[in-house]
Amino acid sequence: QSALTQPRSVSGSPGQSVTISCTGTNGDVGGYNYVSWYQQYPGKAPKLMIYDVSKRASGVPDRFSGSKSGNTASLTISGLQAEDEADYYCCSYAGSYLRVFGGGTKLTVL
Amino acid sequence: QVQLQASGPGLVRPSETLSLTCSVSGGSIGTYYWSWIRQPPGEGLEWIGYIYYTGATSYTPSLKSRVTISVDTSKIQFSLNLRSVTAADTAVYYCARHILEPGREAFDIWDQGTMVTVSS
Numbered sequence: 605q606s607a608l609t610q611p612r613s614v615s616g617s618p619g620q621s622v623t624i625s626c627t628g629t630n631g632d633v634g635g636y637n638y639v640s641w642y643q644q645y646p647g648k649a650p651k652l653m654i655y656d657v658s659k660r661a662s663g664v665p666d667r668f669s670g671s672k673s674g675n676t677a678s679l680t681i682s683g684l685q686a687e688d689e690a691d692y693y694c695c696s697y698a699g700s701y702l703r704v705f706g707g708g709t710k711l712t713v714l
Numbered sequence: 715q716v717q718l719q720a721s722g723p724g725l726v727r728p729s730e731t732l733s734l735t736c737s738v739s740g741g742s743i744g745t746y747y748w749s750w751i752r753q754p755p756g757e758g759l760e761w762i763g764y765i766y767y768t769g770a771t772s773y774t775p776s777l778k779s780r781v782t783i784s785v786d787t788s789k790i791q792f793s794l795n796l797r798s799v800t801a802a803d804t805a806v807y808y809c810a811r812h813i814l815e816p817g818r819e820a821f822d823i824w825d826q827g828t829m830v831t832v833s834s
Contacts, residue, residue: 607758639818642759649808650759654766655820693759697819701772704747708758 608633608694608706615712621682624709626694627675630702638697641670641679643690643710654679664669681711687711692697716741718825720809726832733797734828736809743767743790747812750783750794750822752805765792766814777834799832806830 609627616622626633626641633639639657642650652661656672657677665682677696679687694706722734724813749764763773765783771779777796785792796803807830811823 638819644823649822649824650821652820652822655813659818661820661822675804695759695761695821701796702774703761705751705759705761 606704608704610694610709612707613710613712615714616676616681616684617714618686620684621672622684622711623681624679624692624694624711625646625704626677626679627694628677628696628698628704629675632696632698633672633677635699636697637672638706639670639672639677640695641668642693642695645690653692666676684713686713689705716811716823718809718811718823720807720827720828722830724829724831725764726799726803726830727834728800728832729798732799732803732807732830732832733793734807734809735791735793736825737789737791738811739790743785743787743792747814748783748785748792749810749812751808751810751821751824753803753808754802757805760812762794762796762807764814769787801832804830804832 637657641654644650657672658670669680693708698704719737722738726732744767749753750762765771780797782795806827807827808827810821
């Protein structure tokens with residue numbers, strides 16, 4: 605059971621769109637529609653943003669959207685705002701009652 | 715509004731057992747799964763395992779031989795025991811409510827995290 609692969613960092617200017625990828629295998633991301641995304645500010649607990657690949661958690665702006673193609677899930681943030689600067693983690697069901705996280709992506713708003 | 719609050723020592727000696735308890739307030743411990751997740755300094759998140767209120771558990775393979783998660787429904791709390799710790803177990807430990815139902819799977823409520831350092 606290996607961690608899902610995310611880019612270490614992504615960046616974008618205010619108003620732009622950015623996409624963070626999360627690549628796994630047929631045994632996790634590709635095999636189930638149970639991918640979730642979490643936003644984490646420094647020193648704070650993670651916050652659920654997206655679950656079941658594309659469903660927004662309560663109170664999450666519709667600028668945040670999720671999708672999946674094959675073994676890769678994606679989080680897209682449109683209309684980038686300064687407050688979106690944070691770390692983002694994906695997580696997937698990995699079969700046999702197991703869960704696996706991605707390594708995390710640091711989003712910088714230029 | 716369900717809230718989670720973890721408690722336990724912030725310093726554990728090598729080879730000893732790390733023990734944390736997570737208290738659930740504002741809601742029931744039944745119906746839901748409850749997970750422990752950790753984050754070493756400067757690193758990513760690692761799912762440790764979960765427990766259902768019935769006592770059913772699942773653990774990540776890399777820690778399975780050293781970890782036990784238990785639940786006390788009368789006290790509305792669940793606990794983590796990690797045996798034979800080393801410096802590699804130094805991390806912020808989070809407890810989280812784990813929604814696990816048809817059409818919905820996620821960690822939706824987290825505590826603020828407890829930093830545990832393994833050092834002599």
